[in-house]
Amino acid sequence: xxxxxxxxxxxxxxxxxxxxxxxxxxxxxxxxxxxxxxxxxxxxxxxxxxxxxxxxxxxxxxxxxxxxxxxxxxxxxxxxxxxxxxxxxxxxxxxxxxxxxxxxxxxxxxxxxxxxxxxxxxxxxxxxxxxxxxxxxxxxxxxxxxxxxxxxxxxxxxxxxxxxxxxxxxxxxxxxxxxxxxxxxxxxxxxxxxxxxxxxxxxxxxxxxxxxxxxxxxxxxxxxxxxxxxxxxxxxxxxxxxxxxxxxxxxxxxxxxxxxxxxxxxxxxxxxxxxxxxxxxxxxxxxxxxxxxxxxxxxxxxxxxxxxxxxxxxxxxxxxxxxxxxxxxxxxxxxxxxxxxxxxxxxxxxxxxxxxxxxxxxxxxxxxxxxxxxxxxxxxxxxxxxxxxxxxxxxxxxxxxxxx
Numbered sequence: 001x002x003x004x005x006x007x008x009x010x011x012x013x014x015x016x017x018x019x020x021x022x023x024x025x026x027x028x029x030x031x032x033x034x035x036x037x038x039x040x041x042x043x044x045x046x047x048x049x050x051x052x053x054x055x056x057x058x059x060x061x062x063x064x065x066x067x068x069x070x071x072x073x074x075x076x077x078x079x080x081x082x083x084x085x086x087x088x089x090x091x092x093x094x095x096x097x098x099x100x101x102x103x104x105x106x107x108x109x110x111x112x113x114x115x116x117x118x119x120x121x122x123x124x125x126x127x128x129x130x131x132x133x134x135x136x137x138x139x140x141x142x143x144x145x146x147x148x149x150x151x152x153x154x155x156x157x158x159x160x161x162x163x164x165x166x167x168x169x170x171x172x173x174x175x176x177x178x179x180x181x182x183x184x185x186x187x188x189x190x191x192x193x194x195x196x197x198x199x200x201x202x203x204x205x206x207x208x209x210x211x212x213x214x215x216x217x218x219x220x221x222x223x224x225x226x227x228x229x230x231x232x233x234x235x236x237x238x239x240x241x242x243x244x245x246x247x248x249x250x251x252x253x254x255x256x257x258x259x260x261x262x263x264x265x266x267x268x269x270x271x272x273x274x275x276x277x278x279x280x281x282x283x284x285x286x287x288x289x290x291x292x293x294x295x296x297x298x299x300x301x302x303x304x305x306x307x308x309x310x311x312x313x314x315x316x317x318x319x320x321x322x323x324x325x326x327x328x329x330x331x332x333x334x335x336x337x338x339x340x341x342x343x344x345x346x347x348x349x350x351x352x353x354x355x356x357x358x359x360x361x362x363x364x365x366x367x368x369x370x371x372x373x374x375x376x377x378x379x380x381x382x383x384x385x386x387x388x389x390x391x392x393x394x395x396x397x398x399x400x401x402x403x404x
Contacts, residue, residue, distance in 0.1 A: 019136075026089065030075070030089055030134075031077075035130050039075035041076050042075055042402065043073070043076060043403075045151050046069070046397050046398070046399060048065045048066060048068060048147070049143065049226070049362060050064060050066075050193075050362075051316070052064060052293065052315060053065070053293060053297045054293075054353065054356070055323075056187075056189075059264045061208075062206055064203070064204055065189055065202065065203055067397050067398060068143070069394060070137045070143060070392070071135070073134055074156055076129060082128050084096065085128070086114055088134075089134040093110070095114070097115075099126075103118060103122060114153055116182060117174065121161070124163055129157075131156075140232040140359060147174055147193070151400050152400055155400045170195050171196070172191070185241055187207060196212065198396075200216065201215065202214070208263065208265065216304070223364075223366075225363045225374075225392070226391065226394060227341070227361045228389065229333040229337065229359065239356075239357065240355055243286065249279075249283050253275055253278055254272070257274075267287075267291050289323070289326035292326075296319060309364065316351045317338075317349040317350060320350060320352055320361075323351065324352070329355065333358065334359075334361055337389075338352070340377060341365075341377060344372075344373050347369070347373070348364045
């Protein structure tokens with residue numbers, strides 16, 4: 001399989017996507033070349049998909065994510081100095097600092113995810129370390145490469161420096177790193193899925209209490225296909241934070257009239273409709289999406305347990321149009337893919353996945369139709385936008401872990 005590096009939404013150059021074994025071998029080899037020894041540990045930290053429940057984690061709702069078999073691989077060793085050396089093979093960049101340095105955000109954006117984690121445990125780190133990392137999680141595709149980076153790094157530090165952190169603490173500290181050093185007020189879903197992922201299972205996660213349960217992710221004759229638009233519009237970070245503020249305004253208005261309501265999961269669509277004029281159009285539509293999505297998630301979990309894949313697909317599609325029209329985080333390219341794939345035989349549902357403004361669609365379709373749909377959609381997408389479409393057939397995998 002191949003993917004494309006893009007500039008200004010135009011094709012530049014193709015690169016082969018490695019499988020996990022090749023990824024581990026590359027990191028091992030490059031670590032040896034850089035530092036003259038083999039790494040002491042290899043960490044694999046996965047990206048994630050989300051069946052539905054986008055933008056719900058920071059609204060005290062439920063989500064339904066799963067870790068996938070696309071990973072960031074970290075080759076890690078402690079060293080006998082105070083020097084910390086981090087090398088990104090994909091970006092052809094590196095960063096060096098000392099364990100005694102004052103830790104502050106830097107201009108290299110990818111470095112801030114590491115520093116945001118390190119800043120929280122600096123007082124417990126008694127020696128330097130060497131890291132070489134590479135990834136098969138596509139950046140900007142809505143598969144949470146940032147959470148995989150944070151959680152994989154902290155997972156390694158937890159082992160080497162006896163930090164005694166449990167999985168929940170690792171997820172929360174990854175989230176805090178993104179808030180404080182990357183400037184994105186994300187919810188907990190991405191980090192939780194990266195750490196708690198389980199093979200062949202999705203996670204029904206209560207983002208308020210962090211209670212969770214696993215549900216089977218066996219779709220029988222159907223499969224999940226990701227279609228990457230290979231675009232990322234620049235609105236993502238600023239609009240993400242705006243959506244959060246708009247939702248906070250919406251629930252504040254609801255609580256003012258209905259003081260028994262603590263968060264959106266306790267609100268009803270009738271309450272939202274009752275307060276439509278007071279909210280104004282934008283806040284009303286944001287609130288309508290959130291309340292509707294929380295209800296859809298609970299219905300979808302039941303449908304999964306009943307193997308009612310037709311209803312799963314319908315709920316996914318409803319989510320897309322909510323995200324596109326009410327939450328306004330879709331874009332022309334994503335809407336084009338969803339509208340067109342739904343015309344094809346064997347497709348049960350489709351939606352934008354991730355924060356929006358580009359990235360991937362997630363599609364539930366018959367296994368027998370995958371190749372035909374990839375071929376047809378790739379051609380139509382290229383003709384429309386002059387951009388290659390990248391398909392990813394993914395499997396639900398384990399969360400962050402050491403290789404054997």
